Amino acid sequence: MIIRMAKVEIVGPKQDLLNTLDLLHNRGIFQPDPHLMEQVVLAEDDRLQTLVLDENELRERSFFQDLQERVTTLLELLPKNSNGSSRLQPLPVMALLDELVDQHLAAARDQVGILNECRRNAEDLQHDLSFWEALEPLLEDLPKDSNLELFGVTIRDVRQLQNLDSLLQERTQGRCYISSTTTADGTLIGLIATDKGTAGNLREALTAERVPELHLPEELAGLPLPQRITALRAQLTIQLNKCNQFELRLIDMSRRWRPIYRQALAWLEERLALYRATATAYTTRLCFIIQGWMANDEVDSLHDDLNRSFSGRVVLEQQVIIEEDLDQVPVMLRNPGYFAPFEILSRLLPLPKYSSYDPTPLIGLFFPVLFGMTLGDIGYGVVLMMLAFFLARHFPAHTLASDIGKVLGIAALYTLVFGVLYGELFGDLGETWLGLHPVWFDRGKAVVPMIVFSLTVGAVHILLGMTLGALTELRRHQPRKALIKLAMLVAVVLMVLALVGWFYPQSWLSTGPLLIGVGILMPVLIAAEGLLAPLELLKTMGNIISYVRIMAIGFSSILLAMVANRLGGMTGDIMVGILVGGTLHAFNLLLGVFAPTVHSLRLHYVEFFSKFLDLGGRRFEPWQKRHP
Amino acid sequence: MEKVWIAFAAALAVGIPALATAWAQSRIGAAGAGTLAEKPELTGAIIILVAIPETMVILGFVVAAMILLMV
Numbered sequence: 001m002i003i004r005m006a007k008v009e010i011v012g013p014k015q016d017l018l019n020t021l022d023l024l025h026n027r028g029i030f031q032p033d034p035h036l037m038e039q040v041v042l043a044e045d046d047r048l049q050t051l052v053l054d055e056n057e058l059r060e061r062s063f064f065q066d067l068q069e070r071v072t073t074l075l076e077l078l079p080k081n082s083n084g085s086s087r088l089q090p091l092p093v094m095a096l097l098d099e100l101v102d103q104h105l106a107a108a109r110d111q112v113g114i115l116n117e118c119r120r121n122a123e124d125l126q127h128d129l130s131f132w133e134a135l136e137p138l139l140e141d142l143p144k145d146s147n148l149e150l151f152g153v154t155i156r157d158v159r160q161l162q163n164l165d166s167l168l169q170e171r172t173q174g175r176c177y178i179s180s181t182t183t184a185d186g187t188l189i190g191l192i193a194t195d196k197g198t199a200g201n202l203r204e205a206l207t208a209e210r211v212p213e214l215h216l217p218e219e220l221a222g223l224p225l226p227q228r229i230t231a232l233r234a235q236l237t238i239q240l241n242k243c244n245q246f247e248l249r250l251i252d253m254s255r256r257w258r259p260i261y262r263q264a265l266a267w268l269e270e271r272l273a274l275y276r277a278t279a280t281a282y283t284t285r286l287c288f289i290i291q292g293w294m295a296n297d298e299v300d301s302l303h304d305d306l307n308r309s310f311s312g313r314v315v316l317e318q319q320v321i322i323e324e325d326l327d328q329v330p331v332m333l334r335n336p337g338y339f340a341p342f343e344i345l346s347r348l349l350p351l352p353k354y355s356s357y358d359p360t361p362l363i364g365l366f367f368p369v370l371f372g373m374t375l376g377d378i379g380y381g382v383v384l385m386m387l388a389f390f391l392a393r394h395f396p397a398h399t400l401a402s403d404i405g406k407v408l409g410i411a412a413l414y415t416l417v418f419g420v421l422y423g424e425l426f427g428d429l430g431e432t433w434l435g436l437h438p439v440w441f442d443r444g445k446a447v448v449p450m451i452v453f454s455l456t457v458g459a460v461h462i463l464l465g466m467t468l469g470a471l472t473e474l475r476r477h478q479p480r481k482a483l484i485k486l487a488m489l490v491a492v493v494l495m496v497l498a499l500v501g502w503f504y505p506q507s508w509l510s511t512g513p514l515l516i517g518v519g520i521l522m523p524v525l526i527a528a529e530g531l532l533a534p535l536e537l538l539k540t541m542g543n544i545i546s547y548v549r550i551m552a553i554g555f556s557s558i559l560l561a562m563v564a565n566r567l568g569g570m571t572g573d574i575m576v577g578i579l580v581g582g583t584l585h586a587f588n589l590l591l592g593v594f595a596p597t598v599h600s601l602r603l604h605y606v607e608f609f610s611k612f613l614d615l616g617g618r619r620f621e622p623w624q625k626r627h628p
Numbered sequence: 629m630e631k632v633w634i635a636f637a638a639a640l641a642v643g644i645p646a647l648a649t650a651w652a653q654s655r656i657g658a659a660g661a662g663t664l665a666e667k668p669e670l671t672g673a674i675i676i677l678v679a680i681p682e683t684m685v686i687l688g689f690v691v692a693a694m695i696l697l698m699v
Binding site: 347348349447448451542545546548549601602606 | 671672673675676679680682683686687689690693697
């Protein structure tokens with residue numbers, strides 16, 4: 001249901017403003033609304049103006065903002081390894097924190113810079129090593145000759161490799177050998193071997209052809225290739241150890257300081273939120289005034305709190321919600337135990353306006369009934385109940401899965417009840433095996449009674465919606481609109497009765513006078529609503545006929561269940577029959593959950609709620625601490 | 629022969645709206661899928677929108693049932 005809200009005004013001396021805001025912030029039950037004050041300012045009092053902070057307050061705010069930025073930067077630099085908390089009260093040590101944060105920021109920047117460079121070096125070494133390691137197997141094909149000079153090169157593609165081979169053979173008069181391989185990342189690399197005498201020539205040729213040699217740290221350039229690889233591995237190990245040491249230093253710093261700075265940042269955020277909230281306050285020369293909204297049942301407790309904290313200097317006054325305010329009142333929904341899980345379905349709609357209704361209790365009452373009427377099968381009801389029980393027990397309370405479980409459980413109960421009324425257990429299996437008979441009627445055969453039943457439910461549902469629509473207009477102090485809605489309701493009742501009289505003639509139900517009644521009402525409705533009135537009447541009749549889907553979907557469900565039973569029986573083998581029948585029943589159950597859910601919701605959202613629900617409300621968002 | 633025509637009329641009464649519903653749902657479904665890529669929070673509204681054209685086939689079904697049962 002929609003919680004009753006109160007429009008309140010809080011007035012006090014200017015010097016108590018920040019403390020008042022702090023108290024409101026801590027309570028988390030008040031939503032300031034500066035637009036309310038704008039109306040007051042425009043209407044009556046030009047002495048009221050928005051609050052301008054004095055010099056000291058501006059300086060303090062600027063200091064806190066600057067400190068917040070530095071603390072945020074520091075926390076971004078420190079590793080997130082510590083979830084510890086601190087009991088430090090930041091305000092008394094703010095000056096010290098101001099000094100410390102600069103030192104820690106400088107230290108952390110240095111450490112992070114060194115660590116990043118160390119990691120870059122390690123990555124480069126790893127990259128070089130991966131290339132040289134890829135060349136290592138190629139060494140086995142070469143003779144163990146100390147006079148050999150070896151080059152590692154990166155080659156663009158196979159074509160360049162062929163060109164390079166011919167060029168080098170030509171330049172060294174055939175005194176060179178080139179072999180190639182591919183690294184893990186797909187780069188083509190080559191190993192070129194030649195004698196030391198022609199190495200200079202060969203290097204020039206590589207430079208001319210722009211074939212890059214594999215990178216190698218300068219200090220390793222003079223080493224033979226196998227030793228280069230060993231030295232690279234050793235260098236990489238040293239570099240990784242260095243990285244670990246720098247990382248450990250940062251982790252240690254984070255472990256000691258991160259909880260303290262997190263606490264300080266939370267405090268700073270709350271404090272700056274207070275300054276931002278001052279924008280919602282208006283002031284005179286000596287006083288401040290804040291207007292806003294809160295739940296009606298919390299007004300007394302906030303009133304007492306303000307009295308106690310400010311010794312009566314700050315006053316809370318409840319004001320009358322006038323008609324112009326109705327669209328501005330924020331909306332808070334709260335539903336008792338049974339209805340609460342159904343909020344997952346009402347949340348699919350925008351919020352209702354304050355003067356309208358919370359759709360949740362109505363969905364809670366009618367959704368399971370429509371679902372049960374559509375699916376209506378003892379077997380399916382039991383299976384869904386077990387599934388609902390699992391969801392509700394296995395998942396923590398108030399989670400989506402748990403709420404789905406509870407809604408499904410209630411819907412399953414109605415499925416079971418209607419299953420008994422229709423005499424269905426996995427379609428006609430109950431009748432075949434257990435001699436089960438319908439208590440009410442067999443909807444597999446009684447198509448017309450089921451259509452009439454669905455239409456009756458539709459008529460009751462829609463007429464209830466129209467009644468609520470008329471009541472909504474009364475609540476909005478619009479008696480003329482309420483009367484028009486009531487006249488439309490009467491016209492629909494007369495039309496429905498006329499149709500009943502036409503299809504099922506009764507001595508007491510004469511179609512003629514009923515249609516004359518509609519004929520009398522119609523000019524009144526056209527005069528009030530224009531030419532749309534007859535269309536609205538037809539639309540409402542269409543809305544009622546739309547409820548036939550309850551019968552249609554249920555009919556298809558029972559036919560599918562019967563097909564599953566027949567096919568299972570035709571296999572001639574118990575096990576295969578159970579497998580075939582079970583699979584088809586599982587498919588039917590899946591459809592049987594999805595289709596009634598979607599269509600029951602659609603009947604609510606499109607047909608029922610369109611008659612009275614006024615959507616587009618503003619959510620109640622009380623001003624509260626981000627870090628409780 | 630008359631029974632054949634009655635059955636044929638009932639089939640048309642439910643078949644043509646079924647095609648119309650399918651066409652409407654394909655358009656709404658495609659647009660809905662695009663919308664969901666941008667705004668997943670509209671899932672509920674999209675499911676309802678997709679279900680709206682089914683009224684056509686439901687009404688077709690009612691007419692077909694009336695043809696079969698009342699003619």
